[in-house]
Amino acid sequence: RECLSRNRSRWxxxxxxxxxxxxxxxxxxxxxxxxxxxxxxxxxxxxTEAETRFYIGELIVAIDEMHKMHYIHRDIKPDNILISREGHLKLTDFGLSKEVKII
Structure with a gap:
């Protein structure tokens, strides 16, 4: 819940x-x-190779956004990756997410 409440990302x-x-x-x-x-x-x-490149690229950006918020998802799998109306990816299911402290 904490991760979601801090979310300001389209990913x-x-x-x-x-x-x-x-x-x-x-x-x-x-x-x-x-x-x-x-x-x-x-x-x-x-x-297709083009679809794979597109989805992997978007997944990398989504994971990077979480890391910038100091969270690790810890449960990335196809059923936790949703597709928006516009065809872009969104991560969901943050139940196993963990906040990490940056030293």
Missing amino acids: LVELKSAFQDKNYLYIAMEWVPGGDLLRLLIEKDIF
Whole structure:
């Protein structure tokens, strides 16, 4: 939740609201209508070289943004990479993310 609340990056899913009761934490996040990268890979079966370059390039930028915020994602996999309406990547599922202290 802390990682999401500090997020000002277009490469990370935006936190809309968060609240909790005595049993649960509720998090409302941005709707990303393109689905996840795993679903796209299953549909296409294989990415072209150009698609692979595009997605890997965007993933590198997204990870770099997290690192600039002093967080490590620790659970990057195709189902935690969402595709925006415009076709760009957004990281999600920050449950295993860890803040790192810079010395």
